[in-house]
Amino acid sequence: MAVPIAYYLVLSAILFSIGVGAFLIKRNIITVFMSIELMLNAVNLSFVAFAYQWHRVQGQIFVFFVMVVAAAEAVVGLAIIIAIFRSRSTLNVDQVNLMKL
Amino acid sequence: MTGNPSLHLWLIPLLPFLGFLLNGLLGRHLPKALVSTIALLFTAAPLALVAGIALRFRSLPLPYIERTAMPWIITSAFRADFAFMLDPLTLVMLLVVTGVGFLIHIYSVGYMAHEEGYWRYFAYLNLFMFFMLILVLAENFLWMFVGWEGVGLASYLLIGFYFLRESAASAGIKAFLLNRIGDFGFLLAMFLMIAHFGSLSFNRVFTAIAEHPQMQGGFLTAIALLLLLGATGKSAQIPLYVWLPDAMEGPTPVSALIHAATMVTAGVYMIVRSHTLFDRSPFALGVVAVIGAATALFAATVGMVQTDIKRVLAYSTISQLGYMFLACGAAAYSAAIFHLVTHAFFKGLLFLAAGSVIHALGGQQDMRAMGGLRKATPVTFWTMSAAVFAIAGLPPFSGFFSKDEILYQTFLSPTAGPILWLVGLVTVLLTAFYMFRLWYLTFFGASRAEPGHEHPHESPWVMLVPLILLAVLSVAGGWIGIPRALGGNDQFAHFLDPVLSPPSPPSYEQIRITMNEQGVARAAEASTPQAPARPAGNDNQERLFSVLSVVMALAGWFMADLLYRRKPAMAHQLAQRAGGAYGLLLHKYWIDQLYNALIVVPLLFLTRYLLWGAVDSGIINGGGSAAAGTVRGLGALVQRVQSGNIRSYAGWLAIGAAALLLLTYFGFSMHV
Numbered sequence: 001m002a003v004p005i006a007y008y009l010v011l012s013a014i015l016f017s018i019g020v021g022a023f024l025i026k027r028n029i030i031t032v033f034m035s036i037e038l039m040l041n042a043v044n045l046s047f048v049a050f051a052y053q054w055h056r057v058q059g060q061i062f063v064f065f066v067m068v069v070a071a072a073e074a075v076v077g078l079a080i081i082i083a084i085f086r087s088r089s090t091l092n093v094d095q096v097n098l099m100k101l
Numbered sequence: 102m103t104g105n106p107s108l109h110l111w112l113i114p115l116l117p118f119l120g121f122l123l124n125g126l127l128g129r130h131l132p133k134a135l136v137s138t139i140a141l142l143f144t145a146a147p148l149a150l151v152a153g154i155a156l157r158f159r160s161l162p163l164p165y166i167e168r169t170a171m172p173w174i175i176t177s178a179f180r181a182d183f184a185f186m187l188d189p190l191t192l193v194m195l196l197v198v199t200g201v202g203f204l205i206h207i208y209s210v211g212y213m214a215h216e217e218g219y220w221r222y223f224a225y226l227n228l229f230m231f232f233m234l235i236l237v238l239a240e241n242f243l244w245m246f247v248g249w250e251g252v253g254l255a256s257y258l259l260i261g262f263y264f265l266r267e268s269a270a271s272a273g274i275k276a277f278l279l280n281r282i283g284d285f286g287f288l289l290a291m292f293l294m295i296a297h298f299g300s301l302s303f304n305r306v307f308t309a310i311a312e313h314p315q316m317q318g319g320f321l322t323a324i325a326l327l328l329l330l331g332a333t334g335k336s337a338q339i340p341l342y343v344w345l346p347d348a349m350e351g352p353t354p355v356s357a358l359i360h361a362a363t364m365v366t367a368g369v370y371m372i373v374r375s376h377t378l379f380d381r382s383p384f385a386l387g388v389v390a391v392i393g394a395a396t397a398l399f400a401a402t403v404g405m406v407q408t409d410i411k412r413v414l415a416y417s418t419i420s421q422l423g424y425m426f427l428a429c430g431a432a433a434y435s436a437a438i439f440h441l442v443t444h445a446f447f448k449g450l451l452f453l454a455a456g457s458v459i460h461a462l463g464g465q466q467d468m469r470a471m472g473g474l475r476k477a478t479p480v481t482f483w484t485m486s487a488a489v490f491a492i493a494g495l496p497p498f499s500g501f502f503s504k505d506e507i508l509y510q511t512f513l514s515p516t517a518g519p520i521l522w523l524v525g526l527v528t529v530l531l532t533a534f535y536m537f538r539l540w541y542l543t544f545f546g547a548s549r550a551e552p553g554h555e556h557p558h559e560s561p562w563v564m565l566v567p568l569i570l571l572a573v574l575s576v577a578g579g580w581i582g583i584p585r586a587l588g589g590n591d592q593f594a595h596f597l598d599p600v601l602s603p604p605s606p607p608s609y610e611q612i613r614i615t616m617n618e619q620g621v622a623r624a625a626e627a628s629t630p631q632a633p634a635r636p637a638g639n640d641n642q643e644r645l646f647s648v649l650s651v652v653m654a655l656a657g658w659f660m661a662d663l664l665y666r667r668k669p670a671m672a673h674q675l676a677q678r679a680g681g682a683y684g685l686l687l688h689k690y691w692i693d694q695l696y697n698a699l700i701v702v703p704l705l706f707l708t709r710y711l712l713w714g715a716v717d718s719g720i721i722n723g724g725g726s727a728a729a730g731t732v733r734g735l736g737a738l739v740q741r742v743q744s745g746n747i748r749s750y751a752g753w754l755a756i757g758a759a760a761l762l763l764l765t766y767f768g769f770s771m772h773v
Contacts, residue, residue, distance in 0.1 A: 023751055032747075093747045 008049035015042035029081050029091045033074075040070050108154060110167045110185035110238055113147045113195070117230035120144065124227060128220025137210045140223035144206045144230055148199040155192060163599060164188035166240055166304070173244075179295055184240035186303065190600045193438060194237040194370055197445045198363050202230050204567040205358040208453050211563035212354050212460060222262060222352065229255035233363050237370065242291050242301040245371070249287065249335065252364045253280045259359060260351040272347035279344040283334015283368075290327035293320060307377040318382050325378050325385035328371065329392070336368030336422045338396045343693055345419055349411040353456030356411060361418050361452050362445035369425040369441050373434045376601060380432060386516040390430025394511075394521040394528075397423030399690070401531035405538070406676075406686040409466050410455050413539050417492065418448055420528060424507050427525060431517035433510030434601045435594040439582045440503035442593075446578045447491035447500055450571035454485035457564055458543055461557035462550060468539065473548035477557040480565045482544050484572035489540045491575040493533040494654045499579030501651070504529065506584060509646050529650050533657025541665035586643035 019039035026032050044063045051059025085091055120143025128136050154161075165187040174181040206226060213222050232251025239245035253276075261273030291301055297320055298306045310316055332338070337345035348360045359365070372379060372389065379386055397420045404416035421444050428437035459466055461478050475482045491498035494505070508529075512522040548555065559565070583589020664672040676683045685691070742753065 020755055024748055024755065027748075096747065 005049055005053045009046055012042045012046040012049070015039075015045065027092050027094055029084065029093055029096075032093060033077055033081065037070060037074075040066055107167065108161075108165060108187065109150075110165075110187060111169065111183075113150050113199075114231050114234035114238060116143045116146045116150075117227040117234065120227035121224050121231060124220050125224035128224055131220065133214070133219050136220045136223055140227055141203075141206055141210070143227055144199070144203045147230070147234065148203045151192075151195045151199045154187065155196060158189075158192060161187070164191075168240075178299055179301075181241055181243045181301055183244065184302070185238040186240035187238070188600050189597050190370075190373065190438065191237055193442060193597070195234070197442055198230070198233050198237060201362045201445050201449050201571070202233075202358060204570055205354050205362070205449065205453065208357075208456070208564050208567040209352075209354040211561045212456055213352060216352070218262070222259075225255055225258045225262070226355070226358070229259070229359060229364070233367075236367055240303055242294065242303070242306075245374075246284075246287060246291065249331075249367060249371075250284065252359070252367065253277065253284070253335070256280075256348070256359050256364055259355040260348045262351050262355070266350070268347075269350040272344075272350040276344035276348050279341050280334045283331045283341055286327040286330025286334070290324045290331065293324045293327065297324075303374065307375075310377050310381060316381060318384065321378055322382040322385050325375075325382045326388060328375060328378070329385065329389055332368030332372055332426075333392065334368075335371075336365050336426070337419050338368070338392050338422060338426055339399065342396060342400065342419050343696060346412050346415040346689070349409070349415050353411065353452055353459060356415070357449045357452030357456070360415065362449040365418060365422060366425070366441045366445065369422065369429060369437055372426075372429045373438055373601070376429075376432070376434050379429070383516050386430050386432055388430070390427055390511070390514070390517040390521055393423045393426025393428070393430050394517075394524040395423070396420065397427060397528045398524050398531070399423075401528045401535065403686055403689050404535040405531060406683060408468050410458065410468050410471070410539060410543065411452070411466055413468070413535060414448070414451055414455060417451075417532065417535065418444075420532065421448065421492070424504060424525065424528070427511055427517065427521060428507040430521075431507070431511045431514035433507065433514065435582075435597045436503065436506040436510050438597060439593050440500075440507055443491065443499035443503040443575070443578050446571055446574040447488040447498075450484060450488040450568060450575050451492065453564070453568055453571065454481050454488065457481040457560040457568065458485075460560050460564070463554045465551065465554060468542040470549050470551050471543045472546045472550070473544070474557060475544040478559045480559060480568065484565075484568040485544075486540065487572040487575045489536045491579075493536050493658065494529055494650055495533075495658075496647075496651060497576075497579070499575055499577065501647075502579035502582055502584070502587075505647050505650055506582065508650055509584075509643050512646065526650060526653055530653040530657040530660075533654040534661050537658045537661030538665050541661060545666055546669070584643060586640035587647065 016039050019035045019037075019042060022035035022038065023032055026035065044066055047059040047063045047066070051057065051063075081091065084096060088095065120139055123139050123143075124131075124136055128139075131139075167185045167187075169183040171183070172180060173183050206223075209222070209226065213219055216222065229252060232248045232255055234248070236245055236248025236252060239248060257273045257277040260276050261270050263269045264273075294301055294306055298309050300306060300309075310321070330341075334341045345360060345365065349356055351360070379389070400416045400419035400423060404413050404420060407413045407416060421440070425437045425440050425444070428434070428440060457478065458471065458474060458481060461474065461481070462471065465471065487498065491500040494501045496502075508522055508525050511517040511525055512519055548557075550557065580589070582591060582593030584591055664675065688694075744750075
């Protein structure tokens with residue numbers, strides 16, 4: 001018997017909230033980066049759940065798009081993180097504040 | 102218009118303007134010889150044009166009106182053209198302006214030879230000629246006003262020519278501001294004319310007045326009085342005369358051209374030009390006459406005690422302009438113009454000769470440091486003598502005829518009358534006194550020159566030739582208008598008759614002849630006498646008056662002779678004996694101080710504390726500051742958001758997303 005959609009959505013919301021919370025709290029850039037991935041995947045989960053619920057393929061396709069973007073983002077983001085580490089010898093976001101007035 | 106070949110009147114003012122442009126834009130880099138050549142050429146050319154017109158004047162259809170192809174201002178209710186007009190009055194003014202103007206240009210070449218800003222001087226002088234010729238040639242009040250303002254500008258620039266000297270700079274500003282007051286009156290008069298006649302064209306306005314004999318007084322008086330206010334500003338009459346004595350800060354040839362011969366007579370010209378208007382308002386004429394007589398007497402009394410040679414001449418100019426106003430007020434317009442012409446000759450000459458004296462003494466203007474110049478500067482002495490005799494009104498010099506005409510007409514006129522005539526007669530005595538005083542102090546007795554200037558030298562010929570020419574005109578200039586009583590035939594008055602003769606000016610009807618015959622019939626019907634009736638005098642009476650004024654002039658001469666040649670000590674005694682009156686005159690009746698206390702100080706107070714302190718600093722500045730402060734405070738507040746901390750940005754992002762979400766949720770739920 002099928003799991004009701006509400007379960008998926010609640011799980012998705014929990015994952016997303018954990019992502020947001022980690023994003024706001026964590027100082028290590030890699031952790032921040034991972035929390036973004038967590039948020040993206042929380043959204044992916046709700047896409048898939050709805051696709052299954054309504055028997056529509058668009059949600060699944062959208063998930064692929066998100067994955068592609070996430071992969072690209074990972075490439076660029078990790079490159080930036082390496083560049084930051086090389087120049088600053090730290091991964092603490094609070095010290096990456098050149099734009100501060 | 103008339104089918105005749107165009108006279109190209111527009112060229113007359115335009116040529117000096119070209120000279121102004123050339124000298125003004127390029128003069129700085131040109132050698133002095135070229136600058137003066139340009140200036141002289143572009144002044145001689147209009148003189149030649151005017152002379153050409155004068156030669157064939159008799160054969161021209163008058164008045165000749167020339168319009169440029171393009172209108173200037175055109176609205177549904179009002180139209181103004183760049184129109185030029187030629188009639189006998191214009192011709193007289195043109196001859197005076199270009200003739201005397203050209204002579205003074207020549208003189209300036211010598212006088213200004215060693216001055217800084219030579220090119221600037223001649224550029225301004227040509228600019229003045231441009232505006233003055235527009236003023237004289239204009240066919241409507243607005244176009245005339247352009248010239249009117251323009252000569253004021255040129256006058257301002259030339260008074261302040263030595264702008265490094267503070268007194269010169271402030272004299273320029275004073276002249277400009279006082280003229281503004283007069284121009285204000287002129288402007289209001291024009292607005293009234295537009296309101297009542299829908300036009301500013303001389304032809305239209307005067308024809309409209311001529312066609313409506315029922316128009317008397319009322320708004321015509323208002324217009325006339327406002328025009329008079331304008332004229333008192335430009336022609337330095339009471340109450341706006343105070344700028345003219347200060348205007349002597351400019352170079353002397355400027356004083357001769359602008360502040361004696363031409364510009365200051367613009368007010369007289371304007372009144373004579375609009376005489377149709379003044380004729381309908383005996384009250385306004387009376388005011389003109391009273392102002393003229395009062396100014397003549399008042400300025401003459403001040404002129405008696407001044408020690409600066411140019412200031413004496415300045416007050417003399419004011420006084421003589423007063424005579425012209427008196428003539429206007431007596432509705433003796435041709436006498437006014439006659440005196441304007443002779444005055445241009447002899448007063449221009451007086452100033453130029455004074456300039457020559459000043460030149461000879463190395464810049465000395467105080468008559469107490471002159472004396473005995475007769476031998477050293479013979480040409481200056483003889484030419485100036487001609488002018489002195491002319492202004493004093495001794496026959497057969499020019500001033501005698503014109504002044505006599507004015508006095509006689511004043512006596513006869515219902516708007517002026519015997520009392521004003523008496524004032525004029527006393528002024529004759531004073532005039533002769535102060536002029537001969539100047540003459541004796543400058544040329545006779547022992548030299549009182551300051552050390553270093555004991556050997557005055559005669560001026561160069563380039564300055565003496567204009568003096569001699571003007572001297573000839575000062576002697577003979579009056580012979581064009583010898584009255585019938587004295588064996589002449591009033592040629593000058595007859596020449597101006599087409600413009601001035603009452604009842605209605607037929608000259609303006611002549612245009613209508615060429616335009617349509619019906620108009621003439623209508624105009625002829627409407628022509629009714631409008632000038633106040635003037636009792637006819639007889640020849641014997643006129644001769645008696647002449648003798649009277651000559652006796653007065655001789656009396657003035659005798660007094661000056663007594664006080665300044667035979668018994669020089671007496672002058673001091675007299676001055677001490679009449680200490681109060683003398684001080685009053687010496688300080689020019691304290692008028693400058695009075696104006697200062699009554700007008701300038703309150704105005705400055707108002708400006709400084711109310712307008713500047715309260716309105717400018719408080720409201721305008723304060724408003725700006727408040728707006729700037731608000732923005733700055735808001736900025737400081739919002740600035741905190743830009744912390745540079747990535748996590749705080751993320752936090753704002755999250756809050757924003759949450760807010761959007763809530764808004765969407767509740768927003769939808771509210772609509773549903």
